[in-house]
Amino acid sequence: MRLVEITDLTVSFPQADGVVQAVRGASFHVDEGESVGIVGESGSGKSVTCMAALRLLRQPPAKIAAKVMRLDGIDMLAADRKTLSGVRGRVAAMVFQDPMTAFDPVYTIGAQIVETIRAHREVSKADARREAEGLLAKVEIRTPAAVLDSYPHQLSGGMMQRAMIAMALSCQPRILIADEPTTALDVTVQAQILQLIKGLQDELGMGLVMVTHDLGVIAETVDRVVVMYGGRVMEEAPVAAIFDEAKHPYTRALMASMPGQVGGRRRLTEIPGSSPNPADPPMGCPFHPRCSEADARCGHEIPPVVVTGEASRAACWRLT
Template sequence: MRLVDIKDLTVSFPQTEGLVQAVRGLTLHVAPGESLGIVGESGSGKSVTCMAVLRLLREPPARIAAERLELAGVDMRKADRRQLASMRGSVAAMIFQDPMTAFDPVFTIGHQIAETIRAHRAVSKSEAMAEAEDLLARVRIKAPKAVLQSYPHQLSGGMLQRAMIAMALSSRPQILFADEPTTALDVTIQAQILQLIKEIQAEYGMGLIMVTHDLGVVAETVDRVVVMYGGRVMEEGPVQEIFDAAAHPYTQALLGSIPGRVAGRQRLTEIKGASPNPAHPPSGCPFHPRCPVAEPRCAAEVPALAPFAPARAAACWRVA
């Protein structure tokens, strides 16, 4: 069984300059307990993909189309409001980029975790509070009682992100969507939070989708990685194999731009050009205008995501 099963997902937003396609025919899946990283530049459609699975985008203006969009076997395309509310937070939980703005400023952390628990299970307020305290202790918060009674503005970003994770765990979700969970944090805190997410994932045996623009984050936390560009999947495979032998020119370019990966004093290689304008995407492969090895065919036809080795796939005419 697949926990997350997306086939041919398209997400678009009508704008004055035309229909902006944030995601253009994306296919991916996550097995129970598996961790998947979605890597890409900003605007590649990775966050929108997560929001679309949980149907968190405002529709309209957003338009979602997919051949398949399933979460734990439920067809999310057809889920109604009540069904969505019962799945969010319990089957699938999500943590966000900026913990400072993710909590309601006028309620305590304890209140906000307890209300999440009570939204999904019939427990009393005091039981929910006691549970919230346990959860805070599980995310390695040293003084859970004090944090429980704190308002968001009284806590640091790292502390709030821990509380956010505790809140996400409150109904033992089968999958956790983590949308750039460390981008807004201090570098020293980032490693702690990633370590925590990894430990918690193993402890709870849940699936994980880690959205990030940082290949370093992916290397530390996930088993498998999907590389996105221009709203499409460029390459997919086990994280170590991708790092060792990237097949797609875009992935290769991305890896070439990480400092410290190549031994010796070598100049980093940047990817020339700019990300495609989602209102007017290039024809054919979205990467071809910036690709060092593009052929005439790349501008004409879109290469499909095709398997070329066990557990690996790439969308490139040169790889097939």
Template sequence: MTQPILEIENLQTYFFTDRGEVPAVDRVSLSISEGEILGLVGESGCGKSVTSLSIMGLIPSPPGRIVGGQIRFRGENLVGAGERRMRKIRGNQIAMIFQEPMTSLNPVYTIGDQISEVVRIHTKATKRAARLRSVEMLKKVGIPRAEAIVDEYPHQLSGGMRQRVMIALAMACNPKLLIADEPTTALDVTIQAQILDLMRALNRESGTAILLITHDLGVVAEICDRVAVMYAGNIVEEGDVRTILKHPAHPYTIGLINSIPKLEEKKQRLYSIPGNVPTPGELAAGCRFAPRCESAMEKCCVQMPELTQAGAGHMSRCWLNN
């Protein structure tokens, strides 16, 4: 494996509200190597998107703030980096595909203007060169009539086309790291497959590392090299995709996999993990999954387990593996 391009160590991102501190991300550690695709998986509200916004330096302050840990990109700690420095990195070395393309694209500017702006800010290209680069990127992500699309507005495009535009926008300056936050949500299955194929091709051709945030284990199995499973602000399991899907060690991961419908099995009712994800402001002592875990012991409700080795390159945060 090549050198890590991104290293997150004990990241703590809290939100300060009238009801007190809300630990949205609590002691998260991750690393992504050059050219690797890492999947970050978990239910809604577990802290995946807050982790990505922390990397980008886009946590709204107030009420949010990174209160601890480090985010090292190519050796440089981005925690505490000034806004001027982050603007040079964002869109240039680290790019992000946001969850909802309709709200992420500016409705009053043409597609070409929005891609050209990123190119001109980071490469000092001329207006003409930036437009040519915009057309080139639209073609690269498989958009037909690219020369005409550059002069159209977001509302004139379908959801799948807008998502392709978001990828073109993110890749315009050949970033070293691409963060994709639920890039296939709300798209139909055929468009989802095309978007995943496109991201895989960009990763292969450009060597861009990708952090793919999703709740869909099928997407992870399709595209990722490694996967980290997140629950209530913590990483509870991490390893290569084959190991995690074939031999999951944490009860939460086992529950996620068991809840996937299988074509060869006929069941009256699909499996679901009992209970609900705790809200970040109401976390109990001990393992955060304990109230929903069918294998919970007394120790689980008192003491938080650490991430420990569950196999070669396989980590799990569970007392059953300690």
């Protein structure tokens, strides 16, 4: 069963002095029980892609177009308001990069989780509250009752992140989209939360989209990796192939620059040059100005997507 199906997604934000092309023709999918990582430098379009898939971007200003954009078979482009509110939470839930986005500052955490649970299932307030307490305990919050009665601004970033994960999991979604879900947490808690997400994923057959900068998170939690740059998917491959035999020069540069413990090595370098300006992207391959392997063609024509393995593809002229 295909839980996420996105083909040729473009997202742009018209501005007074031009158009920000945040996503420029991205495609990927997630099957039932599968965990897919989205990686790429800051500004590559990862968050915008996730928000667009859930139709969480205000339109206007955002302009969203795609050949296909389905979540659990539901056409998210054609969905009306009622369908969308049914989808969010129950079909797909999101853990936001900024936890403040997830919560309304004027209600307690408890009121918001209880409401989310009761929006999709017929349970009493008391039962929903008990469930919420259980979920907070599951994400390693030691004083769940006190946190339920707190307002968002009373919690630390780490607590908020955990409460948000609990809220996202409260409706047992078919798809969990997690955007840097553990960045505000210390390493041990991070590992616990990732294990919790993985465990629930196996238990519920949930599809997982994990946006992360962390090689360790990728190595431990995802089956397949989608590499984004300049609003495009540069490469997609099973996680082992991304680590051991990345085909795209950008993937190799990114892997060499990302923090994380892989095979006992810790590497921290930077890819020389800077990311493309989304309001004025370069012609051809967006990576060509920084690519040591680029030739004239790379600067003029957008590279085709080349199948590089059973579940792998890359967009690079070098592979044609």
